[in-house]
Amino acid sequence: MNITSIIAEYNPLHNGHLYHIEKTKSNTKCDGLIIIISGNFVQRGEPAIIDKWRRTELALLAGADLVLELPTVYAVNSAEFFAFGSVSLLNQLNCVKSLSFGSEEGSLSLLHKIAATLVLEPDDYKSQLKALLDLGISFPAARAKALMNYYNDDTIGTIINQSNNILSIEYLKALKRLNSPICPTTVKRLGGSYNSTEMDRVFSSATSIRTTMKKGAKLNELNLAIPSYVFDALFNDSLCYLEDIYPYLRFKTLTDESSIKNIPDAKEGLENRILKNLIEYKTFDDFSINTMSKRYPLTRINRILTQYFIGFEKFDTYSMRREIPAYGRILGFNDTGKAMLKIIKKNSNLQLISKVPQNLENPMLRLDIASTKAYSIINSKINPNEDYLKSPIII
Structure with missing residues (x-):
């Protein structure tokens, strides 16, 4: 079976993502598509606008056959660890032929050259x-x-310095370091840039869609940017934004200032800057303006804040993010995905989890559970114990 893969967040899924899925299927002539998706918090350091189960359902409607969750320790981390966790998870399945990713470059030759230099x-x-x-x-x-x-x-x-190129290079680095047989392929990104806050005539970025939703959705613009089933989800679900976690961060800081210092990226004096400003500034906007700098970009600060909100300081995430994941959490599948799961079980020793056990020994999985509990604080539709209650989405 010719199985290909995509690593994604779909925060939210939009027409550019549909284009990527369609081009991937066309380019690879695959029989099945696995998508590795971030959980309830995403790489740039913020809560996903809608929860991981709804985003899984939307991914399946968009053309995925099997959706697996990227463990939180990788999902809310730098591009290097995000890519390493994703690629190492795919590599352990022992049946994935190719990995497709979007890039501004649109060609692998120069990206390969840069990746090789960064590895060597x-x-x-x-x-x-x-x-x-x-x-x-x-x-x-x-x-x-x-x-x-x-x-x-x-x-x-x-x-x-272009967002999708950065991730592309990290995927290539991870493939090289793991000596993986998975073949990389890229689709040129079209439309608005990854960080663009303005809607685009071709393909609007997820950032611009979230910005438009936050400001008060312009229905005509959104209708042109996202599939109808995503539109329905955005207007019927509880939506989450980074600002929602800020009051809880201030409370946590005021009751235990020392804990943030256990987060690996909160070092070099940055932890003191964050702690001071969390106490001083009552709004997230004021905090952001007065904390970021040329040395400390906002994405790094936001990741630290989100890690702090989830509770990364209670785990040895410095070591965990360098480990290869020991399990694959199944979030959803269709009939083709069911057939792919049989192939994975035959070819791989990776533990596949469809139902989370009550007694958790794996710290990486415990962090995933902590992530959902944290997300439930800002999303009224999510039960703190949702990971134990929810079965994979099947369509």
Whole structure:
């Protein structure tokens, strides 16, 4: 069976995602499509606008055959760990032929070259990167500049700073480091950029759709940007935004200031800056404006906030995010997906979980459960114990 895969968040699913799914099926001639999806919190550091089960249902309606959850420790982390967790999960299934991802570049050749350099880290590149970091430049900016200098090519700076290209490079790095037989393929991103807040005539970004919803949805614009079944979900579900967690973060800080210091990325004095500003500023907007800087981009800060809200500080996430996942959580499937699950069980030793056990020993799975409990605080439709109560979505 020719099985291909996509790694996604669908926050929310839009017409650009449909295009990616259709192009992937056409390009790979696959018999089945697995989608690895983030849970109730996403990589940029915020709650998913709608919960993981509804997003699973929408993914199946859009063309997925089997949906597996990306464990929270990877899902709410930097692009490197997000990609590593996703690719290592797919790699362990021992039946996935290809991985399709969107990129602004639209071609693999240059992305492969950059990924190889970042994996091998030649001495010249490493020395330039260290010198730039010593100047206090943020890691993403320093890495881009070091690559530009290494290749003597200014266009690389643009390529490596585009959101989908960044993830594409990390997927390629993970495939190389795992020596995976999975074949990468890319689909050129069309329409609005990943971070665009404005609706686009071709394909609007998920960011622009969330922004439009938050401001007060313009129905005509949304109708053109998303499938009808996603439109119905957005207008009938409880929607969640990053600002919703802010009051709880302030309470947590006021009652236990020390706990945030156990989050791996809250280091180098950033933890003190976050703690001080959580106490001082009563609104999320004021906090953001006064906390972010060139060295500390807002996405990093938001990820730390979301990790803090979920309770990452209670786990050894520094080690966990470097481990290969020991299980695959089944969120949903159709008849083709059911057949794919039989193939996975035959070819892989990975534990497949359709029903979460009451006695949890795996800390990575315990963190997933903590994530849903945290999400239930801001989403009135989610039971804190939903992970134990909910069966996979079957269509």
